[in-house]
Amino acid sequence: MVAMTHFQDELNALGKALATAKRILITAPGAADGDSIGAQLALQRMLNQAFPNLQVFIVNDEELPPRYQFLPDAETVFIPETFARAQHERKFDMAFVVDGGIDRAGRVKHWYDQTPIKVFIDHHAVSCDYPYTIRMVDPKASATTELIYHLSQTSLFKTRIDPQFAQHIYLGLVFDTGFFRHSNTTAEAMVLAAELLKTGFDFTRVGERGMLERSLGSLRLMADTLGQAKTREQGKIIWSVLTQDMLRKYDAIPDDREGIIDHLFLTHGVEVALLLFELGPQQVKVSLRSQGKVDVARFARALTVRGGGHSKAAGALLEMPIQEAAESVLEKLSAEIKKTH
Numbered sequence: 001m002v003a004m005t006h007f008q009d010e011l012n013a014l015g016k017a018l019a020t021a022k023r024i025l026i027t028a029p030g031a032a033d034g035d036s037i038g039a040q041l042a043l044q045r046m047l048n049q050a051f052p053n054l055q056v057f058i059v060n061d062e063e064l065p066p067r068y069q070f071l072p073d074a075e076t077v078f079i080p081e082t083f084a085r086a087q088h089e090r091k092f093d094m095a096f097v098v099d100g101g102i103d104r105a106g107r108v109k110h111w112y113d114q115t116p117i118k119v120f121i122d123h124h125a126v127s128c129d130y131p132y133t134i135r136m137v138d139p140k141a142s143a144t145t146e147l148i149y150h151l152s153q154t155s156l157f158k159t160r161i162d163p164q165f166a167q168h169i170y171l172g173l174v175f176d177t178g179f180f181r182h183s184n185t186t187a188e189a190m191v192l193a194a195e196l197l198k199t200g201f202d203f204t205r206v207g208e209r210g211m212l213e214r215s216l217g218s219l220r221l222m223a224d225t226l227g228q229a230k231t232r233e234q235g236k237i238i239w240s241v242l243t244q245d246m247l248r249k250y251d252a253i254p255d256d257r258e259g260i261i262d263h264l265f266l267t268h269g270v271e272v273a274l275l276l277f278e279l280g281p282q283q284v285k286v287s288l289r290s291q292g293k294v295d296v297a298r299f300a301r302a303l304t305v306r307g308g309g310h311s312k313a314a315g316a317l318l319e320m321p322i323q324e325a326a327e328s329v330l331e332k333l334s335a336e337i338k339k340t341h
């Protein structure tokens with residue numbers, strides 16, 4: 001059960017800091033996903049509502065993917081360039097990082113480092129040495145937005161659950177649970193979703209626009225990536241690659257890889273699905289999904305220090321050409337699969 005009672009000391013510290021803070025930074029790792037953007041927008045909303053004199057800014061290293069631009073307040077999300085162009089001062093009293101550690105926040109990490117009070121709110125089970133001032137991590141939460149929701153209902157915030165706030169929280173829930181399919185789905189998360197639906201927001205639109213809809217180029221990119229999929233270990237491993245050339249060919253963007261690994265994974269007989277995404281000539285994002293026999297979080301951490309996630313869904317960042325990465329990861333994955341029987 002996700003409860004704020006474990007966090008009494010943190011809540012007190014948060015209340016004390018917010019009482020004197022004037023400017024707040026909110027960020028999240030890498031490219032926004034449904035949970036990280038939902039969590040950031042919800043947090044901004046509850047801070048603004050409870051502390052109307054605060055100035056709250058969301059700044060991410062990468063541009064907000066178009067699929068999230070329909071969300072209420074999406075226009076308030078900055079990248080460093082647009083923040084500078086708006087002539088906002090780069091000085092904050094408090095900074096929040098949500099849905100992952102600050103190490104993966106790119107250029108915004110430096111801003112966060114320079115802020116006196118550093119808050120970390122997450123649901124990933126990761127160990128980290130970063131000297132956060134206030135840390136609220138609960139791996140039992142299905143999504144960071146579930147944690148944010150509970151925080152919003154404490155006496156510190158008492159946030160009004162309006163349709164706008166509800167859709168931010170809801171998007172995080174459906175994104176991280178894969179529409180309440182993944183094993184991280186809890187009865188509590190579903191009860192929370194039911195509560196949110198009562199506000200009357202268009203949940204069909206949030207699910208379809210925020211998660212399922214694709215551009216035509218993105219659809220063709222998916223078809224190509226799935227068409228090139230190969231199997232190993234009698235079909236227990238399925239894998240494919242997505243290169244920068246393919247992105248250019250289909251006029252697609254990095255966010256368009258969303259959902260491809262799920263199709264690979266949902267192929268009959270597959271134990272582990274692997275998608276290698278070429279970020280640059282020497283940089284590869286590895287995504288992994290497992291039925292459960294192979295703990296892919298452990299596997300990803302063994303690949304590199306920049307690896308981690310959940311036991312059934314994990315990722316890693318490798319500094320090598322994509323072909324080399326594919327060979328190396330597949331060889332290790334085959335060895336893991338052989339251990340399972």
Ligand SMILES: [Mn+2]
Nearest residue numbers: 035099144176
């Ligand atoms: Mn999450």
